[in-house]
Amino acid sequence: RQGNLHGLRTMKSRGCFGCLSRARKVLKNVVTHTWFESIVLGLILLSSVTLAMEQPMRPPDEPLAIQLVVTNTVLVVCFTIECALKIAAMGFIMPKKAYLRDNWNVLDFTIVVVSWISVFRGTRNGVG
Numbered sequence: 001r002q003g004n005l006h007g008l009r010t011m012k013s014r015g016c017f018g019c020l021s022r023a024r025k026v027l028k029n030v031v032t033h034t035w036f037e038s039i040v041l042g043l044i045l046l047s048s049v050t051l052a053m054e055q056p057m058r059p060p061d062e063p064l065a066i067q068l069v070v071t072n073t074v075l076v077v078c079f080t081i082e083c084a085l086k087i088a089a090m091g092f093i094m095p096k097k098a099y100l101r102d103n104w105n106v107l108d109f110t111i112v113v114v115s116w117i118s119v120f121r122g123t124r125n126g127v128g
Contacts, residue, residue: 027089031082040082047075069122076115083112 030036050071058065086105091098099105 027085031086031089043075043078073119076119079112083109
């Protein structure tokens, strides 16, 4: 049985939440709230500042280099949580208004995946 939630027509989000479930309604309200968007924009700004502070020639054991790696990892976790909340609220691909049907979300998802690859590559290479 299908239902309608803020223009979303689907049975389940990631197989966990029915479209009319209370959890999904709460998540939809959270990810569309102005405070949520403001926090995400603040995190994007912080991420941009830390990216601008990185220097390829900086020794990896320097305190600032270590702090930038830690900050980047924390930001990747935050952006992953944002992504997961939106997917749970909107669905991943199938519904008409699913997460990956929005071009900005495709960009966000790609950045999160590439960021995790970078985090794991840095950890494997002894950085972080």
